[in-house]
Structures are given as C-alpha cells and as structure tokens.
Amino acid sequence: MSTKYCRLKYSSYLCRKLKCEDMIKYRVTLTKEERDYLLDIAQKGKSKAQKIRNAIILLNCDEGEFSEKQNKSTIAQVLHISERTIERVKRVFVEESFEMALNGKTYEISKEPKIDGDVEAKLATLACSETPEGYARWTLRLLAEKMVELSYIDSISHEAVRQVLKKTNLSHGKKNDL
Numbered sequence: 001m002s003t004k005y006c007r008l009k010y011s012s013y014l015c016r017k018l019k020c021e022d023m024i025k026y027r028v029t030l031t032k033e034e035r036d037y038l039l040d041i042a043q044k045g046k047s048k049a050q051k052i053r054n055a056i057i058l059l060n061c062d063e064g065e066f067s068e069k070q071n072k073s074t075i076a077q078v079l080h081i082s083e084r085t086i087e088r089v090k091r092v093f094v095e096e097s098f099e100m101a102l103n104g105k106t107y108e109i110s111k112e113p114k115i116d117g118d119v120e121a122k123l124a125t126l127a128c129s130e131t132p133e134g135y136a137r138w139t140l141r142l143l144a145e146k147m148v149e150l151s152y153i154d155s156i157s158h159e160a161v162r163q164v165l166k167k168t169n170l171s172h173g174k175k176n177d178l
Helices: 012-017 032-044 049-061 072-079 083-095 098-103 117-128 140-149 158-167
Strands: 002-006 024-028
Touching: 024 083, 032 049, 032 098, 049 072, 049 083, 049 098, 072 083, 083 098, 117 140, 117 158, 140 158
Parallel strands: none
Antiparallel strands: 002 024
16 A cells, blocks of 8 residues: 655645646555565565665655654665665555565567577578688678578678677688588
C-alpha cells in the first residue's frame, strides 16, 4: 500500500504555476510480509547489490505500523547515495510495483544476432576457399565484401568477420597447402 500526494494544499492553478509535480512526496507503506521479505534480502546479502540497496531504502522509508520512518538525509548518508536515488525508488514503488522498485527494470534484447551458425559456416567455407584473382590471401574486409556480394548476409563489418574467425579458430592469413 502506498500513496502519493502534493505538499501544497492550494488550488490546482497554484500547483501548476509552482510546478507541483516536482514537489510530490511518495509514501511507502509496507505490509508485514513485504517487510519480512525485505529484511531477509538485506540480512542474507546473497542478492545483487542494487536489490539489497533498494531493500534497505524501502525498509527505512516505510511509514507503516511495523516500522520507524527514518529521515531521508540520514538514509542517504548511511548508504552513501543521493536523496534523489531514494526518491526514485519510492516513486517506482508507488507508481509501478513492489517488485519493480526492488529489482529495477528488466531489459529485453530487442534484436537477434545477425550472425548465426549458418552464416558462420558460410564464412568459414569462404575463408578456406581460393582467394580472388589479384590477391595473395583473404583480408577481413575482402571477406566481408564477398559475404555481402554473395547475399549470405545483408551487411557485415570486418570486425565481425574477425570475431567469427577467431571464435572458429580459423586464420584468414594462412594458405592452405593441400
């Protein structure tokens, strides 16, 4: 349970005039189960540092019946963080959820890797093949250009080619004497 309220108790015109959204105070009220869970995280110390820090912030900012509320500046001094960090955690708790305030945002990888096993195999085959006329050996840039020319991939950098060759333990500089 949590609430959000404006410190000013004037008309909405005055709130807009004074940019009241900057002055919103977020109240953190934890249930007994939430407090026990946070205490468990803080005492064990087996979680990520951010999760432990956020658990301690929420425990100390709790205004519920099971705790003593600490001053924001005291919490900031003890944890060596800014008061703004404390406000951010409290805001996420009130506006989002308990889990979001504790763990932070979860980021998903938005794009799949360009180079999969099929492209790697084609690159390895190309690197082991005969070099084009006028060249003694394959260069990374030449391999990259040839991969695009043969429509194996839309675009690829010479650095990506280097990483794939390194991963597959192929050297583009050695000649094959078969």
